Amino acid sequence: xxxxxxxxKMSFNRTISNGDLAIVYxxxxxxxxxTVSEGSVLQNRFGVFKHSDWIGKSFGSKxxxxxGGFVYLLAPTPELWTLVLSxxxxxxxxxxxxxxxxxLEIVPGFxxxxxxxxxxxxxxxxxxxxxxxxxxxTFDFHEQRSGSARDDFEKxxxxxxxxxxxxxxxxxxFPEEFAGLADxxxxxxxxxx
Numbered sequence: 001x002x003x004x005x006x007x008x009k010m011s012f013n014r015t016i017s018n019g020d021l022a023i024v025y026x027x028x029x030x031x032x033x034x035t036v037s038e039g040s041v042l043q044n045r046f047g048v049f050k051h052s053d054w055i056g057k058s059f060g061s062k063x064x065x066x067x068g069g070f071v072y073l074l075a076p077t078p079e080l081w082t083l084v085l086s087x088x089x090x091x092x093x094x095x096x097x098x099x100x101x102x103x104l105e106i107v108p109g110f111x112x113x114x115x116x117x118x119x120x121x122x123x124x125x126x127x128x129x130x131x132x133x134x135x136x137x138t139f140d141f142h143e144q145r146s147g148s149a150r151d152d153f154e155k156x157x158x159x160x161x162x163x164x165x166x167x168x169x170x171x172x173x174f175p176e177e178f179a180g181l182a183d184x185x186x187x188x189x190x191x192x193x
Contacts, residue, residue, distance in 0.1 A: 016056065022036055031084050042071075113174055114139070120149040139167040139169050
């Protein structure tokens with residue numbers, strides 16, 4: 001039996017702190033993830049934005065630059081993360097992700113197995129769907145890609161809900177320890193031959 005820690009939850013503070021990841025929203029087609037760092041600045045066509053001015057503000061705040069321009073500081077929700085993440089692979093977008101979550105009837109407390117972590121777009125939404133007491137075990141055959149996704153999960157505050165592993169699921173299947181324990185499985189199987 002897999003141990004599930006019922007105290008785990010998505011990490012989400014309403015107030016921005018040093019080291020937090022914020023989605024800087026300038027326009028609907030101009031967003032970027034920024035790690036808030038005391039002493040750093042963000043420069044764009046709207047001016048210079050001091051990170052120190054962001055610390056202590058609530059997510060959703062409108063902040064102004066030295067030139068009077070402004071941006072919004074948004075929380076890294078799965079929907080926004082899907083729009084700004086680094087594309088290491090092709091990704092699923094929110095319309096398809098919503099279908100997957102609903103079709104598999106994923107609810108809080110589920111244990112979900114995912115084959116093909118890729119860029120982590122689906123994984124972030126799966127983590128929110130199983131929170132606060134469930135867990136997502138995601139596997140990718142590519143070690144560097146899995147490591148990069150693991151780093152992203154830490155940055156956006158879902159690492160307590162996601163375990164990213166390296167494994168060729170198509171060739172080896174899921175680890176034996178998961179036999180009979182998964183509530184849902186998402187498996188992308190490509191025939192590249």
